[in-house]
Amino acid sequence: MLQNDRFLRACRKEPLDYTPVWIMRQAGRYMKEYRALREKVDFLTLCKTPELATQATLLPVDMLGVDAAILFSDILIPVEAMGMSVVFTENRGPVFPEPLRTEAQVKALSIPLPEEKTPFVIDAVRQIRRELKDRIPLIGFAGAPYTLATYMVEGETSRNFHQVKRWIYQSPGWLHALLETLTETVSLYLRSQVEAGADAVQLFDTWAGMLSPDEYAEFSLPYTRRIIQDLRSAGSFRGPIILYINGGGTLLEKMADSGADVIGLDWRIDIADARKRIGDRVSLQGNLDPCVLYASPDIIRAQARKILTKFGSGSGHIFNLGHGILPDTPVDHARALVEAVHQESSSFHE
């Protein structure tokens, strides 16, 4: 039994005393304790060492008072395990020195077995669960196939996603083949996390918001749906599944069709509108602009209250930022947000 299961209850729209909150990238460069960890080891080593990944995961739990922990890792971990070399750079983000350019490269990719290729993730989940001591739930995660494909095809973080768009319009068969392989990979990967004890999972389809609704329906949604069905049909996993897209405001109804229990919103959609559109089918997560955390605690509180008011009464809302916390955010401001959400939300619950 969890001491604080508000996050899980909100995902299931069960009654609550206040609205739970966690923060995307809550263990990150904005914390000096995280920077201290990173002074000792590089990013990939941090992800691949269960002891250190556990430390990173727990940092914000203790320091911010969030209502959920999320596995410290990276969405590209299983992609590397597929046989693609990836380099994490300080300024350019992740870079694939040999991005996918041919069908032969797609066919050469393997589907990694998590126990063999990414056992450190399984071990990290187990260790985090032990050290959390049932205080709050642990969220596992993976990138959704389309978003992983964009990195593999573009080779690095892209502004316009021209390369993957070329595949969409010129070689859709290659892209579908890649997405099939990724779907198998992500299914196995997430299953290994829930078997190790993750209480919930989030699928990050971060870049799917660059697609037209028709492209989303063809190149992303069916694969996300299969992963969710697979997690459910595996039988044992009954925990919440969250689907997040950055810039998904025009895709909400389709996202709700995915089978996810919770839809993660960025800050560009009014959460009152989102609730009207899909709130009868799913819970909502979000949706504060990460830049609000630059402002003073009283402004942070006012902006948090605004979102809570827009969502309105009742359960079904997990407070979060609309995108990852920014590296130059003051830690005190993150803490002020968590406190403000807890205090300001109580009047919206019975």
Next chain:
Amino acid sequence: MLQNDRFLRACRKEPLDYTPVWIMRQAGRYMKEYRALREKVDFLTLCKTPELATQATLLPVDMLGVDAAILFSDILIPVEAMGMSVVFTENRGPVFPEPLRTEAQVKALSIPLPEEKTPFVIDAVRQIRRELKDRIPLIGFAGAPYTLATYMVEGETSRNFHQVKRWIYQSPGWLHALLETLTETVSLYLRSQVEAGADAVQLFDTWAGMLSPDEYAEFSLPYTRRIIQDLRSAGSFRGPIILYINGGGTLLEKMADSGADVIGLDWRIDIADARKRIGDRVSLQGNLDPCVLYASPDIIRAQARKILTKFGSGSGHIFNLGHGILPDTPVDHARALVEAVHQESSSFHE
């Protein structure tokens, strides 16, 4: 009397024989004739020399067969005239060596009189009108105040717009003061273009899609509305006013409240949905993904037909890309798009 006034008729939802089309950035680096012009002079000189700006404006008219010309210029021309130094770089785009960082800098900005500070724009509009010989209409344009402010505050093209967001949450008074000055500037600037003969104008609020709906309502919409009211109250201008936002899918209803006659869509919103939401109030422009032009002419035709079918029967649609044409687009593909729109659209009109 214009020989081809289909663009203007579509803006007014008047009956047509086929759907008009033009292409954002239709005079640009993807054309070898444009690159030849740029070999002789730098970008700013091209903008500031009416003879050359006229040549650039007319290139796609002759080569593509589009139904509207758009003034060759840049949204930052009036910003430079306000007293801010701007440098156009080949790789980083426009850069302000001294971006706005203080309230004193905002107060030091002047409101330029177009006849004094940007007479070359007025002369270019006059010369283009002469050389167009009433074949098709000419669209003038300006950046909307919020988008211009982002450049001035960020200093260069930004990924996350952190600086301007700091102003929004920490110093909104500074931003409103800046937006006031920009509103005056843009009003005078657009008025000078319509007095010189522009048949329509487009306001580019390119980056307003990074705002939450509430921020858009506070920091962009009121200023856009004032510019449109000012153009109308000046009395003489009855031509269409187009408002474009990249990523405006969650803002459509507010955009339609601006007083604009036409709302420009990017490719991430389904045009059938957009018509349902605001089609009773405005015409729609867009919304093909610029990356479609990488594909073969038959795929371009199929994708154009899909958008025409989604819009459906009747007038009120100006075909365009959802964002500017990309520099590595084959010219033949742009020409194929124009031809496809003209041919495929006829069955949707009486």
